[in-house]
Each structure stands twice: as C-alpha cells, then as structure tokens.
Amino acid sequence: MTDTRAVNQRTKPSANPPERSRSAGAVTARTGVGDRFSSWTNHHREMWRESWARFFASPMSSGMTALVIAIALALPAALQLGLTNFQKAVAGWDGQPQISVFLHKRARENAVQSFADDLRGDPLVAGVTYISPEQALAEFQQSSGLGDALLGMDSNPLPAVLLVRPRGSDTTSLEALATRLRDSAMTDSVVLDMAWVQRLAQLTELGQRMSMGLALLLALGVLLVVVNSIRLHIENRRDEILVVKLVGATDAFVRRPFLYTGLVYGLVGGLIAWLLVSGGVWLLAGPISGLANLYGSGFRLDGPGFTYLVGLAGGAALLGLTGAWLAVARHISAIQPR
Structure with a gap:
C-alpha cells in the first residue's frame, strides 16, 4: 500500500505545474521587407512568363489582336515617316528665304x-x-x-x-x-x-497636325481593343479570380497577370507595326530612288530605324498597359466572393 501511494503521489499532477518556456501549437511568423520584395519580384517575373505563355497558347486570337494594334499604329507612324522624308527631300532646295x-x-x-x-x-x-x-x-x-x-x-x-x-x-x-x-x-x-517657304512650312505643319490627330484617334482605338480583349480574359477566368480572392488575394495581386497580358499585346503589336512600316519603305525605296535619279538628285528614302522601333514598341506597350488597367479597374473590383 505504501508503494502504491508513493507511485500515485508521484504520478498525480501538481496543482501548480512548472511553466513551460513556449507553448506548443501554431506560431505566427513575421516576414521582413526583403522577403516581401523578393516575393513581389518573383510574382512579377512569373506573371511576365505566364503572359507570354498564354499569348502563344492561343496564337490565332492573340495574333489577330496584336495585328489590329499593329495596323492602327502603323498608319500614323508611316505618315510621320513620310513627312520626315519629305522634309529631307526639300532640304536640298534652299529652305531659307x-x-x-x-x-x-x-x-x-x-x-x-x-x-x-x-x-x-x-x-x-x-x-x-x-x-x-x-x-x-x-x-x-x-x-x-x-x-x-x-x-x-x-x-x-x-x-x-x-x-x-x-x-x-x-x-x-x-x-x-x-x-x-x-x-x-x-x-x-x-x-x-519667301512666299514658297511659307507655303511649304504651312503644308508641313498641316501634315504634322493631321498625323497627330490620326495618331490620337488610332491610339484611342488601340485602347478600346485592349480593353475589350482584357475584359474577355477576365470573364474567362472569373471562377479562378473568385477562388483566389476567397483565400485572401488582394486586387493588386489579381490584376497583375492581366496588366502583363495587355503589355504583351501592345509590345507585340508595336513590333509588328515596325515591320509593316519597314516593309512599306522597302517596297517604295527602289521606285523613289529611280525617280530621284531622273531629277539628278541623290535622295534616298529613310526607313524606320532603331528610334522608330523603340518608339513604336514602347508606345504600344504603354497603350496596352493603359488599356489593361482600365479594364481591370472596372471589372476586377466587381468580382467579389459571397
């Protein structure tokens, strides 16, 4: 009996158990600024790759959208290039009064x-x-x-x-x-x-204003094309957006892939526009050179160089990004889990 009592005494829990240094269970971890920045950059990199993958996953529809953007951008770019070559051609004449x-x-x-x-x-x-x-x-x-x-x-x-x-x-x-x-x-x-110089200056200014007006109208058209395309992407991934928002994703996290999709549309459209303008210059260079030789001029048609490539690609990418932002700003916030 004595042994049994002693065992029970030893196994009986103490009224005041010793305090443990740390309780068992879930532990809340805090992420530093470096971890957040690394996660942010990794997600951007992943969305950039995924946007290209989605673009080539449906080449027909993506290519048609990019081609519409390219044609809309190639028209004012070709007109502006034509004005530049026209000014170069008349520079051989005395441009001063x-x-x-x-x-x-x-x-x-x-x-x-x-x-x-x-x-x-x-x-x-x-x-x-x-x-x-x-x-x-x-x-x-x-x-x-x-x-x-x-x-x-x-x-x-x-x-x-x-x-x-x-x-x-x-x-x-x-x-x-x-x-x-x-x-x-x-x-x-x-x-x-100086009358002919004034007429030439007025014609050049008229052409520049027409080119600017056409560029603004077609840029608006590019925005509408991108907005409509991104809206269709959002509707096709509506269920995915609902699930991601259910687990706590923010609107910025959800809109990011669509912004990169619009950026890719614009970038590809700008590159195709540059190719279209370059092809047009290549087709016209021979006849124009022959015509210039008949007049005893050494004029040669200038094509769109690296500056045009950067301008078209950068401007088209910016238009695509802007159109995607307009689309997601309206439609992403309306998709909320219930």
Missing part, C-alpha cells in the same frame, strides 16, 4: 564687291552670292531658249544681282533687312522671296 538685290547698272565692279563684303559681315546675313550681268545673261539664254534672239542685242540689259541668304527666318527681321537693302544707294530693286 532669299533676298534678290538688283544693283544699279551704273554701279562699278569694285563698289559692288565692297558692298557684298559688307553684307557678308552683317550678323543677319548667312551668305551672299554675286551674279555678274554676263552670268545672268548666260543663265537667261539657257533657261529661256531665246539665245539667238539675245545675241543680236547691242548691250546686256540685265543688271548685276546679289543673292542674299538671311541667317534666320523671322518675318520681322527679314522685312527689316529688305528695307535696309532698299535704302542703299547701290540697289535698284529688292525682292524678298
């Missing part, structure tokens, strides 16, 4: 040369070309076809001419320079030839 100074017939050669040297030193003048009466007569005979008739004249009726190229194209400065030349005792007449 020109002032033709007709000198008096009685002006002496040394006085004309001194007057031309003074004009070359003027800060408003970029250059001066002297055309003697003999040179003017020879050019007129060649261009007019009246060489035989002019040979019978007793004297040369054409005066010496100074072709003055202004340094700037400001209308006020040009008018002031022309007025100062008219007041000179050496000049008989002064003609400011």
Whole structure:
C-alpha cells in the first residue's frame, strides 16, 4: 500500500505545474521587407512568363489582336515617316528665304564687291552670292531658249544681282533687312522671296497636325481593343479570380497577370507595326530612288530605324498597359466572393 501511494503521489499532477518556456501549437511568423520584395519580384517575373505563355497558347486570337494594334499604329507612324522624308527631300532646295538685290547698272565692279563684303559681315546675313550681268545673261539664254534672239542685242540689259541668304527666318527681321537693302544707294530693286517657304512650312505643319490627330484617334482605338480583349480574359477566368480572392488575394495581386497580358499585346503589336512600316519603305525605296535619279538628285528614302522601333514598341506597350488597367479597374473590383 505504501508503494502504491508513493507511485500515485508521484504520478498525480501538481496543482501548480512548472511553466513551460513556449507553448506548443501554431506560431505566427513575421516576414521582413526583403522577403516581401523578393516575393513581389518573383510574382512579377512569373506573371511576365505566364503572359507570354498564354499569348502563344492561343496564337490565332492573340495574333489577330496584336495585328489590329499593329495596323492602327502603323498608319500614323508611316505618315510621320513620310513627312520626315519629305522634309529631307526639300532640304536640298534652299529652305531659307532669299533676298534678290538688283544693283544699279551704273554701279562699278569694285563698289559692288565692297558692298557684298559688307553684307557678308552683317550678323543677319548667312551668305551672299554675286551674279555678274554676263552670268545672268548666260543663265537667261539657257533657261529661256531665246539665245539667238539675245545675241543680236547691242548691250546686256540685265543688271548685276546679289543673292542674299538671311541667317534666320523671322518675318520681322527679314522685312527689316529688305528695307535696309532698299535704302542703299547701290540697289535698284529688292525682292524678298519667301512666299514658297511659307507655303511649304504651312503644308508641313498641316501634315504634322493631321498625323497627330490620326495618331490620337488610332491610339484611342488601340485602347478600346485592349480593353475589350482584357475584359474577355477576365470573364474567362472569373471562377479562378473568385477562388483566389476567397483565400485572401488582394486586387493588386489579381490584376497583375492581366496588366502583363495587355503589355504583351501592345509590345507585340508595336513590333509588328515596325515591320509593316519597314516593309512599306522597302517596297517604295527602289521606285523613289529611280525617280530621284531622273531629277539628278541623290535622295534616298529613310526607313524606320532603331528610334522608330523603340518608339513604336514602347508606345504600344504603354497603350496596352493603359488599356489593361482600365479594364481591370472596372471589372476586377466587381468580382467579389459571397
């Protein structure tokens, strides 16, 4: 009995058991900033790869969407490239206004040369070309076809001419320079030839504005295409979104794959647009070069280089990302588990 009591005494739980250092069960772990950043970057990397995988998983529908984006972007890009080549083509002509100074017939050669040297030193003048009466007569005979008739004249009726190229194209400065030349005792007449330059500048500005307006309209079209495509993606994955939200996923976590999908659509569309513009330039380069050779010009059509590639791909990717954001901002928040 004594032994039994002793055993019971030893096995009987104490009223005040000793306190354990840590209780058994679930333990809440805290994640550091580095772990959160690593998880965030890993998820972005995973969504980037998954977006490409989903793009190539349905090549027909994805390719059609990217092609629509490419055509919408290729049109304003081709127009802008055409304007750039047009400006390059007319750069061979003197793009600056020109002032033709007709000198008096009685002006002496040394006085004309001194007057031309003074004009070359003027800060408003970029250059001066002297055309003697003999040179003017020879050019007129060649261009007019009246060489035989002019040979019978007793004297040369054409005066010496100074072709003055202004340094700037400001209308006020040009008018002031022309007025100062008219007041000179050496000049008989002064003609400011800038009408065609103004017409060319107006046409170029009109083309640029048309290109900008077309680009804005087609960019809006790209946004609508991406919004509609991402909306269909969201509806197809509605059940998956509900399950992920049930386990505690945030809206930012849910929208991330769709944002990358829109980015991929835009990026591929921009690359295809660059290829379309490059193909168009390749088709037109030969005929345009042949036409330029007929006019004695060395003009060559410039294609879309690396700058166009970066601009089209980056701009299209930004449009795709923006369209995807607009789509998910409206539809993701409406999908809530009940």
